[in-house]
Amino acid sequence: MSHTRNTGPMRASARCGARTRNGETCRAPALRGKTRCRMHGGTAGSGAPVGNGNAVKHGYFTSEAIDERKFVRAILIQSETFLRELPAGSLTNCNPDVSGTPESAPGTDSPLPRLTNAGK
Template sequence: MSHARNTDPMRASPRCGAQTRSGETCRAPALRGKARCRMHGGAWGSGAPFGNGNARKHGFFTREAVDERKLVRTVLIEAEDFLRKLPAGSEAICSPSESGTRRTLPGTDSAPSRLTNDRK
């Protein structure tokens, strides 16, 4: 080199020390007042924000939403249990019509199945 450089302060500065992909420690100088270099999180604005913003409740797991889902689940289970306890061939569902010739199920336009023994 043709001219002298003053590299002593740079060599004396603290090093980053972050582990690189090769398993060695980073040899770049740490930023002033930081323990890491600019590439390993020492730059301004890098890192997590202040406060625990990741723990915010966003609506799906709030207490009200969880309680509402539990209530809906219990109502559905109770309704399924009630429907299972109903008799399968009750007379209230298949009542004879005014003409007496053809019977239909309530809410449907079709006649009951011919496989049942409903004729008397």
């Protein structure tokens, strides 16, 4: 190259300064009138949208939802302990109309469907 480069204004411009992944500061020049470079939010349209629709709450962590989940969990634990404390065989003949025939669905003559893994 026969001419010298004029890099003075480029080197004198303000730097971005955003933290990079390796923990250092970004050394790219900040955009005119901005404090960040084009890669770290200096361009128009970068950043969160107006009104920030991304921050809408879904309600999973509201106090009501947390209390409801705690209540359901407590009921399940209570019912599990109750069923474990029952004497063995006390739930076998709960239906007083057991005549040795398979149970049928209410209002039909067909037996209740049984869940099996045969269809998989």
